[in-house]
Amino acid sequence: MGMDIDMPRCTGCKLCQIVCSVTNFGENNPKKAGIRIVSKLFTEARYEVIVCDQCGECIDACPFDAIGLASGVVTINQELCTNCGVCVDACPNGALFTHPAVDHPIKCVLCGECERFCPRGVLGALAASGKGEVAD
Amino acid sequence: MYGYAGNILRVDLSSGRVSHEPLTEELVHNYIGGRGFGAYYVYKEVPPGADPYGPHNILVFASGPFAGLFLPSGAKTSISAKSPATGLYGDSNVGGHLAGELKYAGIDALIVGGKAKAPSYLLIDDDRIEIRPADHLWGLGAIKTEEVLKEELGDEFQIATIGPAGENGVVFACINHDFGRQAGRCGMGAVMGSKNLKAIAVRGTRSVPVADIDGLKDVAGVMFRELMEDPSLKVWQDLGLAQVTTWANSIAALPTRNFRQNFYEAVDGLSGELMKETIVVGDKACFACPMATGKLCKASFRGKTVLVEGPEYETTALIGSNCALKSIEEVAFANYVCDELGLDTISAGNAVAFAMECFEKGIITKDDTGGIEARFGSLDAFCDLVQKIAAREGIGDLLAKGVAGAAEVWGEESRRIAIHVKGLEWSGYESRGAPSMMLAYMTCDIGAHHNRAWSVTHDIAVGRDIIKGKAAKVVEFQHVRPLFDCFGVCRLQWVELGLPLEHYAKLYPVVTGRDDSWEDLLVKSERIWNLTRAFAVREREDFGRADDWPPRRFYEESVPDGPVAGFRITAEDLDVLLDEYYEARGWDSNGRPKVDTLTRLGLEHVASELHKMGRIT
Known part of the structure; x- marks a missing residue:
């Protein structure tokens, strides 16, 4: 599994999205991020955190063999990726994101920066034992 | 331009015309952003005597250079217009997620003018900008309106709405955003309603360029760490x-x-x-x-x-x-x-x-x-x-x-x-036992609001019965605190958790690439303060000292009970406070900026206009 997520504690600040963008793209743009906070305020008084849990379904789904494990992390090979979008549709968590200025889907690379900065410890410990494990 | 999206978006609801203007160096250099942009455009474009509810009033939504970036709470949008509550310059700011979204959509300031023929909402989806019918939203509550638009458009849209009070022109109607955040003050919601504008919905996907991304990561990293620790x-x-x-x-x-x-x-x-x-x-x-x-x-x-x-x-x-x-x-x-x-x-x-x-x-x-x-x-x-x-x-x-x-x-x-x-x-601080706070309310440019100079702690620190010498602190606060509204960043992290101002001074060059010192920035804030005052002086021939006066209750009744029972402030005390304040500001004894003061602040055109009108000397 990837990150343990404690959703009721999330306050919707989206610091995770902006730190992801700054870290992985060197840009200030929360849409260029491998994580999303979705508001469920009107119906459930809470926020939802959407991020890859490294389940690996996209690996099998990719028609171009562009997704695989790299150092235990489900990773998109940008050389092989055609941005066809099959993986985006296949992801059971909706955790692969498209961006008009990026020519491949964006996903969590387990860099850990969002976890480090989350003020509420929502994005919990990257359990050493679980890191990189691909669920069946 | 680093720290900015680089564009002003102008929407004329009367004609339906939408246009872009490049952000100018002059605007950024002199007015920074947020409330500064609002003051600049409202002074420049709303003619004296304009009906706040009329098509000639404008409503300016402006973020600032820190908004939407990786730093603590760059969340503030300033919303400015001629206020129906005061008939003078008004602004109010709101947190949430609107400020960044405007910038991601490529907009530093949105200027809404005119009046739509029928209830409308404004959709901004990167470069797609549409004035859409809002008949199905008119009459709905402010929060309900946001809920309906989120369902229609998706959660990624950031939405600002008005409720029935704004539609009906209540002078203290607010603008609602992000479920429960409001630009509450000065009736900005009534101005929006007078334009038949029920809501704006914004989504953007662009990055905001900064001058030194590594420098930003360093400074912001320290700020976040200090807050977390x-x-x-x-x-x-x-x-x-x-x-x-x-x-x-x-x-x-x-x-x-x-x-x-x-x-x-x-x-x-x-x-x-x-x-x-x-x-x-x-x-x-x-x-x-x-x-x-x-x-x-x-x-x-x-x-x-x-x-x-x-x-x-x-x-x-x-x-x-x-x-x-x-x-x-x-x-x-x-x-x-x-x-x-x-x-x-x-x-x-x-x-x-x-x-x-x-x-x-x-x-x-x-x-x-x-x-x-x-x-x-x-x-x-x-x-x-x-x-x-x-x-x-x-x-x-x-x-x-x-x-x-x-x-x-x-x-x-x-x-x-x-x-x-x-x-x-008046907002939430009764100030008979806090003379500097009283003065802050009296002289706040938008009316009796605490946000420009929250100096009640100063009164407690130096003595609540002391009158003399307090004006300087109010002036100091009135320059420092509105800077945050210009930057598009929340000031609570500084006010309440004590993040040093030095961090914000360091953020400015790494974000914008500009070499202004903190003192330079404070001069810009003073310029904005004088510009909003000049708006009042231009607006009303009789505007002056009497407009800075509090209700009689505060100097005719002593405090009846509680920790400062018996405490009172006199009309003479209030005069001392005002005299010192005007002196410190370079304003005349009627509270009007002097020609020299406006000139020193780079507002020669304003000085000239008001002088010609016979309003200032």
Whole structure:
């Protein structure tokens, strides 16, 4: 599994999205991020955190063999990726994101920066034992 | 331009014309962003004498260079216009997620002018900009409108809406955003309603360029670390601004029963601790803010249970103690009613408390209230009165003009206790025992609001009975604090958790690539302060010292009870405060900026205009 997520504690600040963008793209743009906070305020008084849990379904789904494990992390090979979008549709968590200025889907690379900065410890410990494990 | 999207978006609702203008070096250099942009455009484009509800008024939504970036809480959008409450320059800012979204959509400032022929909302989806019909939204509550638009457009859209109060032109109608955040003050919602604009919805996908991304990561990293390591952060996360209520009471500053008192004997029922124990169901933050002062609460009344964001301190002070409500749950419910109607809770609390005191004194009766038993402590009366205000029905039509407007009709005795300056109702600090705070309210450019100079702690530190020497501190605050509104960043991290100002001074060059020192930035803030004052001087031939005067209650009645019982401030004291203040500002004894002062601040064109009009010397 990837990150343990404690959703009721999330306050919707989206610091995770902006730190992801700054870290992985060197840009200030929360849409260029491998994580999303979705508001469920009107119906459930809470926020939802959407991020890859490294389940690996996209690996099998990719028609171009562009997704695989790299150092235990489900990773998109940008050389092989055609941005066809099959993986985006296949992801059971909706955790692969498209961006008009990026020519491949964006996903969590387990860099850990969002976890480090989350003020509420929502994005919990990257359990050493679980890191990189691909669920069946 | 680093730190900016580089564009001004102009929407003329009368013609439906949408146009872009490049952000200019002159604008950025002189006015920074946010409130500075608002002041610049409102002074330049709203002609003297323009009807605040007319097509010639403009509504400016402006972020600033820090908004939407990786740093603590770059979340603030300033919304500016000629205020229907004061007839002068007005602005109000809102947190949440709108400021960044505007920049991601490529917009530093959105200027809305004209008036749509029919109810409309503005859609901004990167480069796609459409004025869309809003017939299905007109009449809906402000929060409900956001919910409907989120369903239609998707959660990624950031939405600002008005409620029925804004549609109906209540002078203290607010603009709602992000479920429960408001640009509350100065009637910006009424200006929006007068343009037939029910909502704006924004989504953007662009990056905001900064001059030195590694430098930003370094400075912001230190700021986040200091915030996270501060032991008091948890108290803010737990209680938010609700913790201020008992403190304000303990220092005798809590508005109580229409500001008759500054100490509420029943404050325990309104405490932040009780709120957390009884009604809080979740915490909510603005963009990239570790403090998460937003508290989602459930409250029930009249068989209805509602979810509301808040109450925060100001709401608790003005609706709670000032209307003498008994419990924080009652305040939370009243907060919900105001939010949905689209009423500023500060002014609404003032208006209802004013009506309650007038009712108590027999200035008005049930004949005037339409049968409402308008007694202090009655949530029923509160809800009934604000419904009438939003609908502009009966007594509500009078109160919809603010306490100053209602007092014009209810007569001299009511004018004495109509708590406002320049037509804007007083916010949450009763200041008879805090002369610098009193001066801050008197001289705040938008009317009686605390945000420009929150100096009550200065009074406590140097002596509450001291008058002389306090003006300088007010001036200092009036330059420092509005800088945050120009940057598009929240100031609570500095005010409450003590993040040093040096961090913000370091952020400015790494974000913008500009070499302005902190002192240079303060001069820009002083320029903006003088420009909004110049707007008032240009607007009204008789504008001057009398407009900086507080209601008579504050210098004719001593504090009746509480920690500073017997305390009083005299009209002579107020004159001393004003004399020192005008001197410190380089204004004449009537409170008008001198030609030399405006010239020193690079406002030669303003000096020349006002001089030609015979308004300044």
